[in-house]
Amino acid sequence: MDKKNLLTYQGLQKLESELQDLKVVKRKEIAQKIKEAREQGDLSENAEYDAAKDEQRDIEARIEEIEKILRHAEVVVEEEVDLDKISVGCQVRILDCEFDEELEYKIVGSTEANSLKGKISNESPVGKALLGAKVGDIVNVETQAGVLQYKVLEIQRSN
Numbered sequence: 001m002d003k004k005n006l007l008t009y010q011g012l013q014k015l016e017s018e019l020q021d022l023k024v025v026k027r028k029e030i031a032q033k034i035k036e037a038r039e040q041g042d043l044s045e046n047a048e049y050d051a052a053k054d055e056q057r058d059i060e061a062r063i064e065e066i067e068k069i070l071r072h073a074e075v076v077v078e079e080e081v082d083l084d085k086i087s088v089g090c091q092v093r094i095l096d097c098e099f100d101e102e103l104e105y106k107i108v109g110s111t112e113a114n115s116l117k118g119k120i121s122n123e124s125p126v127g128k129a130l131l132g133a134k135v136g137d138i139v140n141v142e143t144q145a146g147v148l149q150y151k152v153l154e155i156q157r158s159n
Contacts, residue, residue, distance in 0.1 A: 004074040005087050007123060008158070012075050013114070022059055030043045067109055076109070077109045083155050086130045090120045091158040094130070097149035098136065101143030106158045107131070126150070 006016070030052060039084035050066075057103050076089040086092055105120045107130065113121035120127045129141040133152050141148045 003071050005069050005111045007069075007073050007075050007111060008078055008089055008108055011108060011112035012070075012073060015070060015073075016064050019070070021064065022063050022066070031061060048123050078157055081157065083157070085104060086132060086133045086146055086152065086155055088131075089158065091156045092152065093154040093156075094150040094152055097151055102153065103148070103150075105130075 009143050027125075034049065034051040034056065037043075037046055037052050040046055040048065043049050049068050074091070078089040081087055081089040083090070086107060086108060088107050091104065093102060095102055105118050105126070107122055107127055108119045110121040110123045113119055113124065113127075122128065122131060125141050125143055129139045130152070133139050134154060135152050137152045139152070141150065
C-alpha cells in the first residue's frame with residue numbers, strides 16, 4: 001500500500017498547475033522540437049533529436065510522478081488545524097536553545113518540503129520532533145551532530 005502524501009492546499013494547487021503546464025504546454029513544445037529535429041534528416045547522429053527525446057522522457061516521468069503524488073494526496077485544511085499543538089499545516093516559531101536563535105518553519109508533508117523557503121517535512125527529524133508539541137514545550141531532536149533542543153514559542157496558521 002502506498003503511503004499518503006500530506007499536502008497543504010497551496011501545495012496541491014502548485015502540483016496541479018505544474019501537471020497542467022507539463023501536459024498542455026511542455027508536451028506540445030517537445031513534440032515540436034522532435035518534429036524539427038526529425039526534419040533535419042539522419043537521426044543516428046542528430047544531437048538535437050537525442051536531447052529532445054531525453055527531455056520528453058523527463059517530462060513524462062515528472063507527469064507520472066505528480067499523478068502518483070496526487071492519487072495518494074491527503075489535503076490538510078489549514079483553517080481547521082488545531083493551534084493548541086503543532087501539526088502539519090502550522091507555522092511555528094521556535095528557539096534554538098543552544099544558539100539562542102529564533103527560527104520559523106511551516107510544517108508540511110514531505111512532498112512540498114523546501115528548507116530554503118522555511119518549509120520542513122513532518123518526516124524530517126525536526127518536523128517529527130515538533131509534531132504534537134505545545135507552546136512552551138522543549139523538544140529534543142536527535143541528529144548526527146548530537147541532540148538539539150528547541151523551545152516552542154508560537155504556533156499559528158500559515159499565511
